[in-house]
Amino acid sequence: MINDFHYLKPASVKEALAMYAEHDDCKIICGGQSLLIVLRQGMLAPEYLIDIKHLDELSYIKFDDKDGLRLGATTTHREIEKSDVVAKKYPALVAMEGKLASIQTRNWGTIGGNLAHADPAGDPGPVLIALKAEIKYGNSKGDKTVPLDEFFVDYFETKMEHGDLVLEVHVPAPEPKSGCAYQKFNLLDSDMGIVAAAASVALNADGTCKDARIVLGNAGPTPLRVTKAEDLLKGKKLDDKLFEEAGKIASEEAQPVADIHASEEHRRHVLGVLTKRMLKKAFEEAQKAA
Amino acid sequence: MEKQVLRFKVNGDEYEIFIHPKTLLVEAIRDHLGLTGTKRGCDTVSCGACTVMVNGFSVKSCSVLAIQCQGMEITTVEGLEKNGKLSPVQKAFLDNGAFQCGFCTPGMLISSTTFINELNGKVPSDMEIREGIEGNVCRCTGYNSIVRAIDAVAQGKYKEE
Numbered sequence: 468m469i470n471d472f473h474y475l476k477p478a479s480v481k482e483a484l485a486m487y488a489e490h491d492d493c494k495i496i497c498g499g500q501s502l503l504i505v506l507r508q509g510m511l512a513p514e515y516l517i518d519i520k521h522l523d524e525l526s527y528i529k530f531d532d533k534d535g536l537r538l539g540a541t542t543t544h545r546e547i548e549k550s551d552v553v554a555k556k557y558p559a560l561v562a563m564e565g566k567l568a569s570i571q572t573r574n575w576g577t578i579g580g581n582l583a584h585a586d587p588a589g590d591p592g593p594v595l596i597a598l599k600a601e602i603k604y605g606n607s608k609g610d611k612t613v614p615l616d617e618f619f620v621d622y623f624e625t626k627m628e629h630g631d632l633v634l635e636v637h638v639p640a641p642e643p644k645s646g647c648a649y650q651k652f653n654l655l656d657s658d659m660g661i662v663a664a665a666a667s668v669a670l671n672a673d674g675t676c677k678d679a680r681i682v683l684g685n686a687g688p689t690p691l692r693v694t695k696a697e698d699l700l701k702g703k704k705l706d707d708k709l710f711e712e713a714g715k716i717a718s719e720e721a722q723p724v725a726d727i728h729a730s731e732e733h734r735r736h737v738l739g740v741l742t743k744r745m746l747k748k749a750f751e752e753a754q755k756a757a
Numbered sequence: 758m759e760k761q762v763l764r765f766k767v768n769g770d771e772y773e774i775f776i777h778p779k780t781l782l783v784e785a786i787r788d789h790l791g792l793t794g795t796k797r798g799c800d801t802v803s804c805g806a807c808t809v810m811v812n813g814f815s816v817k818s819c820s821v822l823a824i825q826c827q828g829m830e831i832t833t834v835e836g837l838e839k840n841g842k843l844s845p846v847q848k849a850f851l852d853n854g855a856f857q858c859g860f861c862t863p864g865m866l867i868s869s870t871t872f873i874n875e876l877n878g879k880v881p882s883d884m885e886i887r888e889g890i891e892g893n894v895c896r897c898t899g900y901n902s903i904v905r906a907i908d909a910v911a912q913g914k915y916k917e918e
Contacts (some may be wrong), residue, residue, distance in 0.1 A: 474761060474778030474824055496822070503781075504801060505818045516778070520825050544788060545814070568866070569892025572802060574814040656801075657891050 469503075470512035476521070483519050484607040487628045490515045495632060498539055500568070501584040525579070525634065530556060539672065540579025540633045546571060547673040557638065559647035559665070563594045569657040576674055579633035582618070585625045586659075588685035592619065594649045596682045600638045606630040613639070615681070619689035623635035633729035642678075645669035646677070647754025648745040650738050651684060654728075661687050661728045664717070665743035668749040676700045681746065686721035686738055690712070696718060696742070705750050714743035765826050767792065770834030778824045779888075782816075783807045784915035786833055794863045805893030808864035809833050814870040817892070832889040834863035837870060845915035846870045846906070853906035857897030868893050869907050881911050 469746035473550055475490075477483035488491060496502050499520075505511050523662040525541040530552045535609065538547065554752045567573055567581075568592045580604060581591050596616045601614045604627050615636070620624050628632070647667040651660025663684030681693040681698040696713035703709060718739030725731040760775045767790060774789045786792050786809065798806030799817050807819040810832035843851070846869045856862050865874040872881075872889035876895070886907045887900070895903065910916060 471777065471779060473759075496825075500802060500820055500824060503822070506779075507800065518822075518825060521827075532772075562833045568802070568815075569803065570871075570889070571804065571808055571815045571817045571892045572820075575811075626912040658887075 468509070469506045470509065472513055472516045475515055475517045477517060477519070478520055479609075480519075480634070481523065482519055484516075484605070484630070485631060486517050487632065488607040490517075491629070493517060493566055493629075495519055495583070497580040497612070498543065498572075498576035499580070500572045501580065501586065515669065520577075520630070521557065522730065528553065528680040532640055536638040537628055537637040538578050540580075540635060541577050542583070544568075544573035544576050545570070546631065547578060551694055556641055557598065557647070559649050560598070560638075560669075563590050563649045563665075566590065566651065566656065568659075572657075578636060582615075582636065583620050583625065583627065583633045585623050585689070586665075587619075587687060587689055588624060588659040589683065589690075590649075590651065590660065590663065592690040593663055593682040593684040595638065596692065597647050597649070597665040597667040597680045599637050599667075599680070600636055602633060603637065604631045604633045606632070611636060616690070622688045637651065641756075642669045644671075644677075644753050644756050646749040646754075646756060648652075648748035650741055650745055652741060657686065661743065662686055662721075662723060662734045662738050664738060664745045666745035666749045668700075668753045670750075670753045674704060674754075676703050679746070679749075681717055681742055683717060683721055683738055683742070685723070686734065691721060692703075693717045693720050693742070700746075705746075710743045710746045714748055715741040716739075717742035748752050761824055763824055763827060765829050767829060767831045768833060776823055778822065778872050780823045780825045782809065782811075782821040782826060782831075783816035785826075786818060786831070792835050793820050796860055796863055797866075803894065804861070805864045805868065805890075806869045808893060810867055810871060814876070815873070815892070818831040821864075821914055832867070834866050837866060839917070842918045843875070844870065845872060845910050846916055849906040849909045849915050850903070853902045853909065855899065855903040857895070857899045861893060861897075864893050865890060865895065865903055869903070869910075872907065873910050876911060883908070886911070896902045 494513040525539040527539040529537040615717035649665040651663035683691040696716040796806040800806035
């Protein structure tokens, strides 16, 4: 049973931010694909709900060869999944979206809402961090942009404070000779990942590793970067042995919890395997890339 | 909390109802309009029994606030037939016995219809059909006949009358 709330429908982002600043006990709803579940469970019972679903000024997919990709906060998962330019420039992002929950959820749920909800099992977080994305959020006084890997603070907690609204996700233009891959491990296709791993690799002209990122999903309170394994790869000529080693580090560095779906030990094991495989896949893509 | 006016179109008919803002779309459709074809299953965005079309896109009506559908066009399972004639997907479901208990059928029909619409004439693979109904659970596990029915429509064996 959802508790009663006052429903507010701002006509613009500016008005939404003013409303948010004005009311203390207040939540933002966009697609509500995460929020309505916690409202129904009674875990949240805000006095006011501000609806931003209809604010088209935040619904866009823009790409520029220099600037990269900009996704407005109210862009739906399905719009990203179906975008030709995203498919061409960031195939890992489209592959991730195609496996996010179900078609119905992707038709209504939004990228900004997903990131603001900050579920460590969420799919977009790890991929976007692997792609070095940053996120723009703001309140009635102004906005700021932070790297996405600094945005998540704890379980369902972000750097945003009361009055802050996610505005945009920015993904830099793909580096030359780079690749990215993501896979989650689950039993049903439309489930959240029991664990997940994203990896990106960029190569130097001589084929050595220029940069790499490894980000684990549902392996701790937030999407988890395994910088120790990333450092191991940088500057080296990559091979299966290094990927195996990186997987081992990821497995050790992860902080998974045990629950009905899998034990901690099993999760660590799968995280190691996924990290190894995703690095290899990202590496092979980088080799093929222009 | 104050009630609000929701004006929307359901299966081609204009409606104006007064609802609490917390009313879910499935509640508006079933309890306010009396269209009980749409089923309320899991209530947690998992099962897909409550799937309806909003402006042509499939959504799970148990997890959409009705008030967010202001001015939008909804299609429920009751809206699939035209002039008393079943839609191609409905006919294919009948011919292929794509039912067991039938509880998932309204949601399956809507997801199948949006899937067929989005194909734009392209013939899908078996796996693509299965992915097209990924958000709908059939607890009787009668998936094969459902997939056969969708395949028959995609192959052009059923035409709109």
